[in-house]
Amino acid sequence: MAQLQQPEIESEQELPDIPFNLPAVEGRELEHVQAAVRGGHLSSGGEFAHRTAEILAADTGSPEVLMTTSCTAALELSAMLMDLKEGDTVIVPSFTFTSTGLAFARQGAGLVFCDIEPVTLGLDPAHLASLLDDHVRAVVVVHYAGVACDMEGIRAVLADRPDVRLVEDNAHGLFGRWRDEPLGSLGRFATLSFHETKNFVCGEGGALVLNDPEDVDRARVLYDKGTNRHAFMLGQVDKYTWKDTGSSFGMSDVLAAYLLGQLEQREAVQAKRRHLHERYESALAPHTEELGFEVMRVPEDRRPAHHMYYVLLSHRDRRNDVLELMRKTGVQATFHYQPLHTSEAGRSFAARTTECPVSQDVSDRLLRMPFYNNLSDPDADRVVAAFLDAATATLPDR
Ligand SMILES: Cc1ncc(COP(=O)(O)O)c(C=O)c1O
Numbered sequence: 001m002a003q004l005q006q007p008e009i010e011s012e013q014e015l016p017d018i019p020f021n022l023p024a025v026e027g028r029e030l031e032h033v034q035a036a037v038r039g040g041h042l043s044s045g046g047e048f049a050h051r052t053a054e055i056l057a058a059d060t061g062s063p064e065v066l067m068t069t070s071c072t073a074a075l076e077l078s079a080m081l082m083d084l085k086e087g088d089t090v091i092v093p094s095f096t097f098t099s100t101g102l103a104f105a106r107q108g109a110g111l112v113f114c115d116i117e118p119v120t121l122g123l124d125p126a127h128l129a130s131l132l133d134d135h136v137r138a139v140v141v142v143h144y145a146g147v148a149c150d151m152e153g154i155r156a157v158l159a160d161r162p163d164v165r166l167v168e169d170n171a172h173g174l175f176g177r178w179r180d181e182p183l184g185s186l187g188r189f190a191t192l193s194f195h196e197t198k199n200f201v202c203g204e205g206g207a208l209v210l211n212d213p214e215d216v217d218r219a220r221v222l223y224d225k226g227t228n229r230h231a232f233m234l235g236q237v238d239k240y241t242w243k244d245t246g247s248s249f250g251m252s253d254v255l256a257a258y259l260l261g262q263l264e265q266r267e268a269v270q271a272k273r274r275h276l277h278e279r280y281e282s283a284l285a286p287h288t289e290e291l292g293f294e295v296m297r298v299p300e301d302r303r304p305a306h307h308m309y310y311v312l313l314s315h316r317d318r319r320n321d322v323l324e325l326m327r328k329t330g331v332q333a334t335f336h337y338q339p340l341h342t343s344e345a346g347r348s349f350a351a352r353t354t355e356c357p358v359s360q361d362v363s364d365r366l367l368r369m370p371f372y373n374n375l376s377d378p379d380a381d382r383v384v385a386a387f388l389d390a391a392t393a394t395l396p397d398r
Contacts, residue, residue, distance in 0.1 A: 018330060026373065027264050048256035060211070063210060073206055074206045076103040088135060089133075089351045090110075091123075094114065112351050113340060115355070115358050116362065120144065132164070136161075137165065142172070146307035148173065148183055148302045166188055176305030200262040200263055222246035227241065272373045281309075296312075308369075329386045
């Protein structure tokens, strides 16, 4: 391992930090929040939740979108709708956030961790094929960084298993496309996140996208504490009662009001994020060979949602050294997921042991650049300079 050298960018050390993420007000969020508060409907099922759900359903063409308290909650609701039984398993990527597995483990499923493929960092169809057996009730995919995973390969593997439900954990991929198909429209269920780290935020929030009309009526009951309140509100029944299992999944209309202000600016927000991606890409790609790193890949037939921008260093120690050097210059780059199959809870919820070497390798080498809507061009250039200096200082033969 080469000796760690300090990059020579002292003048920049006086500059304010560039954070990893910085949520911003993009439009009429505060106006909408005031209207929600003044209107007096602060709980779930209000006008603003309705308007946000309409925008989301229009993008995916889905029959119903339920606004939830988080993406985790939306995943839990999808798991509840499956009526998982003892012995059932759900295949999830190892390289993802805990919620992707937790929601199904909590409903009693054994988890089977699947590896990712190295191009999109999405589920590896070949590994998926080797894991499918009669116990599998669902497969969960994540479109990492907002780049669609290999849906052609995954669909081919699942072609003769219509009993296996496909769930898209689309926490990163809102408004992305696989070929011409919207991310979030590809699974029977899709889930969204509006956590403050995402492209569109309301602090904590999410949505469950239902793509099979068969699920809609029951989902509404589970969503509303197991009651048929929704049917009552529509005048379909004269009182509402306890009908089924469920929980309190609904998003407060105050948060939905904030989120509506964000979603109204979706084209402007996505354009800013695309611009940042392109700026990083054009500044970094020419140096990959000379400095021994890879830039993130977006296959031609995908339109990314631009949730993040990452690079892969040659090995873990070097990635960690580069992060440390960048942070010393005030640039808050960071790593990402630790593979779930090696975590304490992942091992205890696993139905069986699986090998996920690509997940481990990517986890070791991945570095995420600061990425947010209003990161300015000069700041993006400062991030690039800090990275290139750190990559140079950590070149193995120096
Ligand atoms: C892939 C993925 N799924 C789910 C979640 C959880 O989202 P939330 O915080 O909205 O529950 C995250 C959070 O970052 C995530 O990255």
